Amino acid sequence: MGDEERPRRRQARGERRMAEILAAAARVFAESGYEAATTNAIAAAAGVSPGSLYQFFGNKEAVARALADRFVSEMRAAHAAAFDELDHAALDLDELIDRMADPIVAFNIANPGFKALFARPDMPPGLAAAARPIQAALLGRVERMLEVRAPDLPSDDRARTARVLIQLFQAMVPLVTSTEGDERAASVREMKKVLRGYLAPIVA
Template structure:
C-alpha cells in the first residue's frame, strides 16, 4: 500500500510540474487539462484521477508555491533577528528568495503574479497572497514595532504592489541585465520602507 501511495504522490508531482510548464507557456486561460496531461505523459483519464479540473490543479500548485516560498523565506532569515538587520540587508534577504523563486517557477508568474486575476484563480491565489502579506508585515513589524497594525498592513500591501509591478521587468530582462534591474527594485523598496524607521 505505501508503494502505491508513493507512486500516486510522484504522479501528482509530475502533473503539477507539467501544469506549471503549460501555464507558463500558454497562460491560465488557454491552458487545458488535455495539454497538461500530454505534457505530463499521462492520459486525461489518469489526470482526472488526481484532479477534477484546471482550477483544482491551480489550487494544488498554489499550495505547493506557498510551502516553497515559506521555506525560501525562512532559509533566507535563518538565525537572523530582522529587527537587528539594516534595511538594505533585510530587503536583500526578503527580495532575493522571492525573485529566485519566480525565476525558478515560471508557472507561478503565469498564475499568481498578475494584476488581472481570472475569477477561477482568485480562490487559489488567496493563500499565496495571505502568506506573502504575512511575511512582509512581520518584517515591517520587526523594524517598526510602534507602527499601528492597520498602517503596517497598508505599508506591506504597497510594498508588495511595488514588487509585483516591477517583477515583469526583472524577469523579462536579459540575464546579464537582471542584477541591475533587481538593484533598482531594491532601491525603490529601500526608499519606501526606510522612511518607517527613525
C-alpha cells in the same frame, strides 16, 4: 538490484514525471486559460501520453489542484525563509533587504507562471483563492518587521507601509523574471534600490 531498490527507483521516476506534468500544466493554463486547456494539451506539453497523465491525475481539476498545492507550499517556504529567522533589529538596512528579498525573488524566478496563472479570471474560485492566506501572512510578517525597525510608526501607517512595500516588490517581479543572466542580476539590484529608497526614511 535489490528488491527494496526497485520500488524506490519507480517512486523517484513517478515523482519526476508528476513534476514534469505540473510544470507543463502551469505553462498551458497560463497561456490558454483554465477553461480552454485540456488534459491532452497538458500531456503533449509534458511529452507524455494522455494515459500516462491519467495515471497521476484523474482530470484537469486534479492537475490544477496539485499545482495550487505546490504553489502555496513553495510560497510559504519562501516567505518563512525571508522573515522567520531574521533578527530585524540587528541587520543594517541593505542586509535586511537582501535577506528578505532574495528567497522571494528566487521563488518567483523558479515559478514564473504561477502568479499569472492563479490570477486568471477563469480559474476555479477555490483554486484562485488558495494563495490568499499565504499573502495575508506575508503582510503580517512585513508589519512585524516594521514594528521592530520603526516602533514609533502608528499601526495604521505601519499597515499601509507594509502594503506599499509588497506592491513595490510585486510590481518589479516581472522585470526580474523576464530577464536572464547579468540583466536579471542588474534588475534585482534596481529592485532593491527601490525598496531601500522607500524604506530608508521610514526606518531611519
